[in-house]
Amino acid sequence: xxxxxxxxxxxxxxxxxxxxxxxxxxxxxxxxTVYGLGADALDPVACAKIFEAKDRPLSxxxxxxxxxxxxxxxxxxxxxxxxxxxxxxxxxxxxxVLPRREIVPDLVTAGQETVAVRMSSHPVFQAVLEAFGKxxxxxxxxxxxxxSPTCAADVLAELGGRIPLVLDGxxxxxxxxxxxxxxxxxxxxxxxxxxxxxxELAAFAPVHGxxxxxxxxxxxxxxxxxxxxxRIGEAVPKPNFGFLSWQCTGDGFARVEHxxxxxxxxxxxxxxxxxxxxxxxxxxxxxxxEPVPETGLGAAIMERLRKASAR
Ligand code: TXA
Ligand code: MG
Numbered sequence: 001x002x003x004x005x006x007x008x009x010x011x012x013x014x015x016x017x018x019x020x021x022x023x024x025x026x027x028x029x030x031x032x033t034v035y036g037l038g039a040d041a042l043d044p045v046a047c048a049k050i051f052e053a054k055d056r057p058l059s060x061x062x063x064x065x066x067x068x069x070x071x072x073x074x075x076x077x078x079x080x081x082x083x084x085x086x087x088x089x090x091x092x093x094x095x096x097v098l099p100r101r102e103i104v105p106d107l108v109t110a111g112q113e114t115v116a117v118r119m120s121s122h123p124v125f126q127a128v129l130e131a132f133g134k135x136x137x138x139x140x141x142x143x144x145x146x147x148s149p150t151c152a153a154d155v156l157a158e159l160g161g162r163i164p165l166v167l168d169g170x171x172x173x174x175x176x177x178x179x180x181x182x183x184x185x186x187x188x189x190x191x192x193x194x195x196x197x198x199x200e201l202a203a204f205a206p207v208h209g210x211x212x213x214x215x216x217x218x219x220x221x222x223x224x225x226x227x228x229x230x231r232i233g234e235a236v237p238k239p240n241f242g243f244l245s246w247q248c249t250g251d252g253f254a255r256v257e258h259x260x261x262x263x264x265x266x267x268x269x270x271x272x273x274x275x276x277x278x279x280x281x282x283x284x285x286x287x288x289x290e291p292v293p294e295t296g297l298g299a300a301i302m303e304r305l306r307k308a309s310a311r
Contacts, residue, residue: 005160007152010124010169017167018131021046026053028141028155029128030169031120033093033178033195034148034273035155036065036138037163038128044105047137051107053162056144061110062137063095063178064117067129072096075104075135076115081205082183088204091121093174093195097182108137118178124169140177141166147224147280147308150175150273157277175270176300193300195269222310224273226280230287230309242279244289244305255282265297272301276308 008016010030017027021038024046028037037053039046041064051058064075069086072078076098078086085096100115109115120126129136140148142158149155152168159166179194179201187206190198201207228242235243237252247263250256257275259268279287289305292298 002161003164005156005163005166007156007166007168010167011127013165013167014124014127014131017128017165020165021128021132021134021136024049026050026163026165027128028149028152028159028163028166029122029125029136029138030152030167030172031065031122031125031138032172033120033174033176034150034172035141035152035166036120036125037141037155037159038065038136038138040132041065041108041135041137042103042105044107047105047107050137050139053159054139054142054144056139058107059110060139060144061112061116062108062139063180064104064108064115064135064137065125065129066117066119066135067126067133069119071135072098072117074101076100076117079183081188085181085183085188085201085204086119089196090119091126092119093121093178094118095178095180095192097180097191114182116180122169124167128167145223145225147226147273147276148177150270154273154277171270171274173270174266175272175274176304179300193303195297195300197296198299199296223307224276224304225308225310226276226287228280228284228287229311230276230289230305232291232305232309233288235288235290238286238288240285242282242284242287244275244279244287246290246292248290253288254284255279259292259301265292265301268292269297269301272304 235248243250243253
């Protein structure tokens with residue numbers, strides 16, 4: 001794998017992106033959560049290139065991004081609660097795991113009987129889907145197990161030389177990946193916390209814990225990981241350590257990144273991966289991450305800090 005990676009200003013690159021997808025190629029695109037690496041979801045050979053570019057194991061299924069809500073019923077069996085959730089939260093940062101239909105390639109579902117579906121609200125992503133006219137499978141545009149990219153430069157750092165095109169749509173609004181929810185007969189099971197919170201979901205159906213045997217990204221203990229060892233803890237400085245701050249000043253640390261100077265969880269989520277990346281690139285011996293309150297979006301942030309610090 002050695003291709004020249006072009007970065008295109010988003011609006012100019014839309015037709016080039018749609019053409020690449022139609023030719024069975026890959027393109028990195030902005031979404032409202034993180035950047036995704038897209039391919040034609042109904043073409044298994046195109047999707048295989050995603051696994052190759054990311055060094056991703058074939059056992060890890062892909063999320064299918066749909067151009068319009070009617071595609072949900074073509075790809076999956078959508079129950080009443082699934083339809084209600086889709087109508088309320090789409091387009092937006094919610095992924096629904098539903099029983100699949102035959103049309104979805106096995107490679108996309110990793111052989112499972114379910115498929116993960118979402119509809120992005122990002123205008124660039126929507127414009128590409130509209131031009132392409134079909135669903136696009138897109139995981140986060142990072143190498144497997146690494147920090148998800150929240151701007152075009154992050155995608156280049158992860159996949160430059162491996163993919164032909166990145167559409168630059170600026171920084172992602174949410175900065176963390178979509179909430180993943182399995183919808184079944186007894187209600188909702190959150191497989192990955194994200195921008196749509198448990199509190200918001202509970203208004204639609206009972207929310208249960210995750211389900212044994214169902215793998216989400218989350219199935220893996222270590223994920224979203226910087227290369228520098230990281231742990232969650234209090235602001236006790238050590239030589240050549242970095243500090244990922246929620247509210248302490250981090251005095252005495254070699255480098256400090258603040259998630260949000262006003263302790264705003266949305267801002268913290270949007271800054272999280274960029275801050276982790278900067279600390280990771282600073283040549284530190286370790287990183288200490290200050291815990292954030294585990295309410296609302298804080299649950300999603302803490303889930304990622306725990307995974308980033310698992311070894
Ligand atoms: O915000 C997001 O969801 C981003 C943007 C690009 O849309 N995508 C994303 O994809 O985070 P990815 O592949 O990095 O994480 C999605 C995770 C996969 O790791 C997989 O474990 C889980 O979703 N997943 C996909 N299909 C599934 C299924 N049928 N059942 C359970 N989990 C599934
Ligand atoms: Mg990912």
